[in-house]
C-alpha cells in the first residue's frame with residue numbers, strides 16, 4: 001500500500017559519500033532479476049560511485065525522516081560537432097511502499113532544473129519495454145517519442161555451440 005508522503009517533509013538534496021550504501025541497497029531492492037534482468041545485471045556499486053565522481057550535481061537523493069527513500073542519478077553527454085548537450089537520467093528509484101507518493105516527480109523536477117542550468121537541451125532515458133509504471137511515470141514528466149531497441153545477451157559460461165556448416 002502506498003504511504004502518503006507529506007511534501008514538506010521530503011527533502012531532495014545532493015548525494016553525499018555517506019549515502020552511497022543506502023542508495024546501493026535501495027537499488028538492490030528495486031532492480032531485482034524478476035523486475036528487470038537488464039537493470040539487475042547492471043546495477044552495482046560502481047554505477048553509483050562513477051556517477052557520483054563524474055556528475056555529483058546530478059546525483060540526488062530524496063530523504064524522509066532522515067532516511068533515503070529515493071534517488072536519481074544522471075549525467076550529461078556532449079557530442080563532438082553538435083551544439084546539443086544531452087542529459088541522461090541513468091537511474092531513478094523510490095522505495096517500494098512510498099511509490100506513487102510524488103517523490104519520483106520531485107527528484108526528476110530537481111534533476112531537470114539542474115540539467116537545464118548545465119545547458120542540457122534534451123533528456124534521454126531508457127527502461128524495459130514492460131516497465132509499465134516507469135514508462136507511465138516518464139510520460140507524466142513529459143517524455144515521449146518512444147523508440148524501441150533490442151537488448152541481447154551472450155552467455156560466455158556456456159560451451160560454444162557449433163554452427164552447422166552451410167557447405168555440407
Ligand SMILES: CC(C)(COP(=O)(O)OP(=O)(O)OC[C@H]1O[C@@H](n2cnc3c(N)ncnc32)[C@H](O)[C@@H]1OP(=O)(O)O)[C@@H](O)C(=O)NCCC(=O)NCCS
Nearest residue numbers: 091092093094099100101102103104105133134136137140
Ligand atoms: C518510476 C518511479 C521512480 C516513479 O517514482 P514515484 O515516486 O512512484 O512517482 P510519482 O509518485 O512522482 O508519480 C508521478 C506520476 O507517474 C505515474 N506513475 C508513477 N508510478 C506509477 C505506477 N505504478 N503506475 C502507473 N503510473 C505511475 C503517475 O502518472 C504519477 O502521477 P499521478 O500520481 O498523478 O497519477 C518508481 O515507480 C520506481 O522506483 N520504480 C522502480 C524503478 C524504476 O522502474 N525506475 C525507472 C528506470 S531506472
